[in-house]
Amino acid sequence: MLLEMRGIRKRFGGVVALHDGRLAVEAGEVHLLVGENGAGKSTLVKIAAGMLGADAGEMIWQGRRVRFQRPADAAAEGIAMVHQESLLAPHLSVAENIFLGREPRLPLGVVNRRRMREAAARLIEEHRFPLKPEWRVERLNPAGKQLVEICRAVQHGSSLLIFDEPTSALSGAETAEVFRIVRRLRERGMGVIYITHRLEELRHLGDRLTILRDGATVYAGPAGELTTEQIIRHMVGRELTAIYQRTPQPPGEELLRVEGLTRKPALHSVSFVLRAGEILGLAGLVGAGRTELCRALFGLDPVEQGRVWVEGRPVRIRSPREAVRAGLALIPEDRQRNGLAPRLPLGWNLTSAALDLVSRYGFLRAAEERRQWDDYIRRLRIRAESPRQLAGRLSGGNQQKVVMAKWLLRRARIFLFDEPARGIDVGAKAEVFQLMDELARAGAGILMVSSELPELVQVADRILVMRQGRLTAELGRGATQEEIMRYATLQTQGALWQGGEAAGQQEHS
């Protein structure tokens, strides 16, 4: 046994994150760790990686009892972590990041740049990563950053590698790439712990499986023995027949028409129509231009060419303010950063887009505002102690509902959802999709960007597929994941590199 953790307990203030965490990982296996948000997965692996100290319980590493005080202790033993959020230095190059803190030195402690670059090039070559040692990390997309993190961990000579949701930011082809790498690491006899929300991926990857629920390990065993439905049941402790189910509606009048929208290099002449009562899916790999399309429509990025009509009237949207006035709403991918103010009360977030509706002559009408808070908290089933609770303290699913409620209060009709279910646990996901369904029934038009093909196939009435800034297909209900994938891929070379100058070019001269 490489690593064994037993009876791990951890409290944060009054919240018990773990009360009976168990995990046993062998060398040469991929061990999947699943559970809903807040089940304690991240806490458990952070304890293993020395980032947190356990309150109780024991940890046995290669036959010895250990207790890590800091990440460096775990790293010295050969435990490395690939993080959910990138912890790279954005202004440094790929090579500099891989060797950060362990740079090969010349006498007098000067960094040996040439050797560092060569070593990085060898490492990249060995794994066939689409990276260059001199590229600046800030120019990489999330998938590229992840590859750099993997290089960093592998370079370190680790014997246990922990992936915290590595594929949540990646799309199909890139996910397959990460899987290939993980399998290779396993063949070399490394142990791999792999946290994921994407259950449909499990089949392909894991040898064994540990399921956490509410801070305790509820299942540990071979990954192949459970069906997806059974895994979900263990995670949530209740039966879920289908994760989401939507009966399609006959589409109503045209809400949004886009013609020839161009913003090079991200968007090339994109045209489509969105109707009332419709959920229009938007599929594509990371970097295909899906988020860029939402941003351009919402006035966040200027467009070079193209026309937009809202409810039949031509509009020019140059800022989010104009977009909101036209009846558009953006539910961004990164809720915490762009969707809400985590340090403000949830109620304030709810009415932030619609203050003019609850104020008179610039003065807020407290009673009216309070009524709206209560109304929307009830209607969207937002689970919170009170409207005064800080938005950042809510769970991911409830935060997403707050962002949705914000736009409902604003009476928006055209909703741009960018990855609506990302980072949300299974139960809340179903609720979010149900709310989207209700929205569409009430006459809204929804454009839904998603990297989760099963989600798209089940929820969307039509699916647009994007590749390299162009729409490559429009598929109706009943489209298969394979079909979507075919239109989304075909050519992925260079997709990781988002253009611009390579860092460190000066160094060549």
Next chain:
Amino acid sequence: MIQRLLPFFTLIVLFVGLSLASPYFLTYTNLSSVVRQTAVINTMALGMTMIIIAGGIDLSVGAVLAFSGLLGTMAMEAGLPIPYAIAVGLLCGLFWGLTNGLLITQLKINPFIVTLGTLGIARGLTLIISNGLPVHRIPREFSFLGEGNLLGVPFVLWLLVFCAGLTHLLLEHTRLGRYAFAIGSNPEAAYYTGIPVAFHTTAVYAYSGLLCGLAGMIEASRLMTGQPTAGQGYELQVIAAVVIGGGSLRGGEGSVLGTLIGAFIMGLLSNGSDLLGISPYLQQAIIGAVIILAVAVDELRKRKLG
């Protein structure tokens, strides 16, 4: 909750402690002098509270105070009636506040840099206009603003209560205040939500400028001169008052009541040091330590919750 009330308890402890330590503390003369001394910092701190809540900072407040005070007194010297001259001072403050706001929002320059620049410009202009010499020929009645009493209470206290009430109203009960919190707490999300960020940010700086103009006139009235070098270093005291009172330089946090308490804590510390014969040099060090202590306590409280 207990820690949230810490500034308030500190103020009470200071008050009781000083009452016991010095027989001169709890006298009408001394207390009204504390009120008069802190009125200027307090008035400016109200505007600064709003700026800091909106995620900004204003280093130019001291220079704007001097500029407004100088032009206001010059207007009196030139024969303008007192109320109009005061209006001149207020308008000068408003002008600088608007300038700050527009530079920050239109050129998208960091507020720290913009107001560092306007600090220099306003101070420089003040010295050029006055030729470095104070304005002395001021009508005697003007002293009422800073030194007069109304119903047995210093007039500046009435003024302060009015400004504090107004600022509280703006912050807690208007769209402007709510937007200030939203912008300060997460400017990106505010922009994504369609909030007119530039307009409201500018409005916040303009309001603060107006209060600085008023503070400039109060200061001029207390000194009975238009002093081109007035208000040097006030920006730090003003920011300190907001921060001691629970304002966060990360934006999105702060309150009028907290700021008033913060300003009075500093006022009492300085008054108490005077009464107890502590050197003014040491006073500065004490106030510096209190600032760090206040923020450290606040930070610990948040970490425990987070």
